[in-house]
Amino acid sequence: MPATALRKQQDDAELIRDMKQHTYQVQVDWTGNEGEGTKSYKGYGRDHTVSADGKAAIACSSDPQFRGDAARYNPEELLIASLSACHMLWYLHLCAVNGVVVVDYHDSPSGVMVEQADGGGEFSEATLRPIVEIAKGGDAAKALALHEEAHGFCFIARSVKFPVAVEAEVREEG
Secondary structure: OOHHHHHHHHHHHHHHHHOOOOOOOOEEEEOOOOOOOOOOHHHOOOOEEEEOOOOOOEEEOOOHHHOOOOOOEOHHHHHHHHHHHHHHHHHHHHHHHOOOOEEEEEOOOEEEEEEOOOOOEEEEEEEEOOEEEEOOOOOHHHHHHHHHHHHHHOHHHHHOOOOEEEOOEEEEOO
16 A cells, blocks of 8 residues: 555544544334234324433324324424524524624424335425524624524534525514
């Protein structure tokens, strides 16, 4: 192996060692056994809980179109919520370190999932629509520009294979 290729391998290995790794663990427990397990497709519920040590459980199910309970969160909603929350948290961080005072933040994100003929599917797109209120006299242009930077940092958006658009709006307090 040429010396330059060996050096690149060593540099890559060093970079991986220096990266911080974070591990996340949750519990998912099916609560939809209605007495006969999965003996038949219509004979079991899709209800389940998502929890983590020391945190309240989240009541979940599948989308009602897939025999789920509309009163519970479904995985698709949780995915879109994760995209939105990750963007928001990065955005608030960037505003704080750049002197932009955010006094209110609201998002109404959406996503489109395309179901295939075989029953499988995938998300084709998501759109975040944050409406941000900044302190009176704040820099609205900077506040708007920080959304693009936040999007570039968002762990969740960087992890999905579909495009995530950000249609942000910035308003001044009062």
